[in-house]
Amino acid sequence: MTLIHPVLLCGGSGTRLWPASRQSFPKQFARLMGGESLFQASARRLIGDGFGAPIIVTGDPFRFIVTEQLAQVSLGAAATLIEPAARNTAPAVLAAALWLAERWPDALMIVSPADHVIPDAASFRAAISAARTAAEAGGIISFGIRPDRPETGYGYLELAEDSEAEAQTVQRLERFVEKPDAARAEEMLASGRFMWNAGIFLFQAKTIIAAFGRHAPEMLSNVIEALQKASPDLGFTRLSPMAWSAVESISIDYAIMEKERELQVMPYSGAWSDLGSWQAVWQESGPGENGNVVSTHATAIGCENTLLRSEHEGLELVGIGLSGIVVIATPDAVLVARKGEAQRVGEAVSILKAKGLRQATSFARDHRPWGWFESLALGSRFQVKSIVVKPGAALSLQSHLHRSEHWIVVEGTARVTIGEAVQLISENQSVYIPLGEKHRLENPGKQPMVLIEVQTGSYLGEDDIIRYEDIYARGSGG
Numbered sequence: 001m002t003l004i005h006p007v008l009l010c011g012g013s014g015t016r017l018w019p020a021s022r023q024s025f026p027k028q029f030a031r032l033m034g035g036e037s038l039f040q041a042s043a044r045r046l047i048g049d050g051f052g053a054p055i056i057v058t059g060d061p062f063r064f065i066v067t068e069q070l071a072q073v074s075l076g077a078a079a080t081l082i083e084p085a086a087r088n089t090a091p092a093v094l095a096a097a098l099w100l101a102e103r104w105p106d107a108l109m110i111v112s113p114a115d116h117v118i119p120d121a122a123s124f125r126a127a128i129s130a131a132r133t134a135a136e137a138g139g140i141i142s143f144g145i146r147p148d149r150p151e152t153g154y155g156y157l158e159l160a161e162d163s164e165a166e167a168q169t170v171q172r173l174e175r176f177v178e179k180p181d182a183a184r185a186e187e188m189l190a191s192g193r194f195m196w197n198a199g200i201f202l203f204q205a206k207t208i209i210a211a212f213g214r215h216a217p218e219m220l221s222n223v224i225e226a227l228q229k230a231s232p233d234l235g236f237t238r239l240s241p242m243a244w245s246a247v248e249s250i251s252i253d254y255a256i257m258e259k260e261r262e263l264q265v266m267p268y269s270g271a272w273s274d275l276g277s278w279q280a281v282w283q284e285s286g287p288g289e290n291g292n293v294v295s296t297h298a299t300a301i302g303c304e305n306t307l308l309r310s311e312h313e314g315l316e317l318v319g320i321g322l323s324g325i326v327v328i329a330t331p332d333a334v335l336v337a338r339k340g341e342a343q344r345v346g347e348a349v350s351i352l353k354a355k356g357l358r359q360a361t362s363f364a365r366d367h368r369p370w371g372w373f374e375s376l377a378l379g380s381r382f383q384v385k386s387i388v389v390k391p392g393a394a395l396s397l398q399s400h401l402h403r404s405e406h407w408i409v410v411e412g413t414a415r416v417t418i419g420e421a422v423q424l425i426s427e428n429q430s431v432y433i434p435l436g437e438k439h440r441l442e443n444p445g446k447q448p449m450v451l452i453e454v455q456t457g458s459y460l461g462e463d464d465i466i467r468y469e470d471i472y473a474r475g476s477g478g
Contacts, residue, residue, distance in 0.1 A: 002136070004128065004202070005078065005107055006046035006054040007096040010039055010062065010114035011086055015349045016276050019333035020311050023361035028115035029065050032281060039066070039114040040073045045121040046110060050129065053078035055099065055109075057092040060084070063236050064369035064472065082233070084241035089199070090255035091247045094212050094223045095239060101205040108135055109208075111201045111252075117273045117284050124270060127168075131202050131266040134170040140211065141170055141202045142257065144195030144265045145272045150185035153276055153343060155197040155253070157265050165192055165267055173263040176253055195265065198272060201252070208256070215259045222247045234473050277342040278326040278335075282307040298329075305339065333359045366462075369472045370395055371448070383460045385453040387441075389414070394442040396470035403457030403464060404435040412449030415442040438468060 014026025021027035028039040036044075043054055056066050056077045063082055070076055081095050093111050100107040110128055118124045131141045144157045146165055156177040163171035176197065180188060188194035201208075212220040222243055229240035248255075257263065273284050285293040291305035298308040298317040304324075310317040311330040319327055326342055328335040335345065352360035365374040370393035377384040389395070397417065407416065408430040416425050417440040418433055424444075425431055433439045435457065443449040467474060 001050060002104075002106055002108055003052040004046075004050055004132070005052040005100055005104075005109045006043070007093065007109050007111045008039070008042055008046075008054050008056050008114040009089060009092050009111065010056060010066065011059040011083055011092065012113075012115065013086075014115070015346045016343070017278060017281070018345050018349050019330045019335055019359065020309070020328055022359075022363055024061070025065075025363055025367060026062075026115075027275065028113075029062070029069060032275065033117055033284060036073065037069055038117065038275065040069050042112060042114045042116065043070060043075055044073055045118060045124060046112070047075065048125065051125075055096045056080040057083065057096055059086060060238075065367060067235075068369075080236045081230075082236050082238045084239055084244045087244065087247050087249045088251050090212075090216065090250045090252040091219060091223055091244075093201075093208065093252050094219065095227060097205040097208045098224060098227050099237075101209055105206055106136075107205045108132065109203065109205055113199055113274070115275060116198070116200075117275050118270065120270045124268065127266055127268045127270075128202060130168060131170050131264075134264055134266075135202045135204060135207075138207050139170065139203065139262070139264045140207060140257070140260055141264045141266050142173060143198045143200040143202070144173075144267050145198050146267060146269045147189055147194065147196050150182065150189045151196065152179060152182055152185050154274070155179055156188060156194045157197050159193045159195065159265065163193075163265070165195060166269075167267055170264045170266050173265040176258050195267060196272075197253070198268070199253075199274070201257075202266070211256050211260060216248075216250075216255050219248055219250075219255065278307060278328065278337070278345070279339045279342040281309075282326065282339060307339070330363070332364045368395075369393070371443075373453075376452075378460070381456060381458065381460075383455040385455070387451050387453050389441065389443040389449045389451075391443055391446050391448065394471060395440060396465075396467040396472070396474065397438060397440040398468065399436055399438045399466050400457070400464050401436065401466070402459035403455045405433040405439075406454040406456075407431050407433070407441070408452045408454075410450050410452060412443060412445050412447055414449055414451060415444045416440070417442075440469075 010028045013023045014021035017027045021030055029037050031037050054077050058066055060082050158174040158177055160172035160174045226239040226243035231238045273280050282293050287293050292300045292303050293307045294300045295309040297310035300308055301320045303319050303322040306322045307326045308317055308319045309328050317329045324339050326337045326339055349360050365372055371389045373385045373387045409425050409427055414425045416431050
């Protein structure tokens with residue numbers, strides 16, 4: 001039996017769930033709905049009999065996050081394709097299809113965003129199986145969600161006259177419909193002939209490649225070149241930056257789906273959400289007593305229909321007498337909004353970007369392939385950081401032009417290289433790295449190693465790094 005290969009798209013910036021989701025660590029990698037990330041849940045949803053290992057399409061900043069999070073749920077990728085720049089969904093889907101078709105010409109692929117919530121994984125896999133025959137026959141199948149409210153935040157799929165929304169088999173699709181206003185959404189819901197567009201698709205790789213040949217031949221040519229000139233990098237596949245720069249940024253809906261004549265839809269009646277706003281998080285979290293959703297380290301007193309969420313164990317959030325309010329508290333930013341206005345969070349991010357504020361795009365905690373660091377204090381000529389290095393991991397051999405550093409180990413043991421000297425530094429011991437000196441930090445132990453770093457100098461930016469050796473194949477800079 002031909003395997004169905006999951007293609008997970010996870011290059012989005014995640015601004016709609018700010019401040020818990022930011023450009024540096026977007027929502028697909030965050031644990032917003034339980035103990036695993038949306039990306040991990042998406043990958044685990046598409047495993048089992050009949051499914052191959054996933055193909056991941058993501059951006060360079062997330063390549064190690066993808067690998068680490070898959071490993072945490074005992075999964076690995078068949079391929080991880082690195083986009084040199086974000087170009088929306090059409091080029092990403094095409095790159096994955098070309099990669100698959102080169103190896104398995106008749107390969108089936110189920111394309112899915114990596115940030116959706118589908119609680120009943122078995123039911124969704126059954127819907128995919130029900131659509132398999134139509135895809136093997138050359139069909140392009142969209143997955144439509146049976147709507148339960150007049151939602152204005154989603155695009156819709158209009159069923160053909162002879163199609164049935166209640167069916168459990170593939171149906172004919174009339175057309176794609178843009179996000180409606182409230183009145184039109186009410187009409188569409190009442191008609192029973194419209195479904196939400198989930199942005200999930202099933203087809204053979206060769207089928208969608210042929211569709212690009214008909215409707216976007218220039219893109220097909222550019223993406224073929226980007227893949228042919230791709231370079232391997234530590235198990236990843238880096239698409240050619242020069243060829244990719246010529247690729248149009250466009251969604252697969254606009255590039256292909258709205259131009260195809262013989263489209264089909266697989267109705268899905270199970271629960272689904274693209275988790276596109278904090279109101280959606282409130283709804284999918286299952287509001288409890290008085291309609292409240294309250295996280296650990298948050299307390300609601302006399303509140304109703306309210307979401308209170310603290311994103312840090314050291315930050316206690318208390319809401320008193322609130323109604324229909326969303327409050328999201330992180331160590332460096334707080335969002336307070338009416339639930340009905342939660343779709344406007346993107347506006348706030350744009351304003352913060354215009355102000356040049358770091359909080360618009362980055363967290364205080366910065367993830368790296370070797371672990372993470374967090375800024376604890378920052379002055380004009382000093383910075384104090386907490387640094388956590390994973391077992392067996394190592395920072396690059398590097399130097400700085402503008403700062404010196406003091407390292408104090410507080411948990412575990414560090415192997416430190418300074419110039420030609422290598423030494424082990426244990427808890428409560430410290431070491432000094434002069435400005436300009438080559439140095440490296442490693443964790444030789446089996447537990448995370450924690451140290452406090454004190455930087456002093458005229459410039460403290462992350463781009464003041466000259467790398468000489470790096471097991472993660474990064475260049476100079478942050």
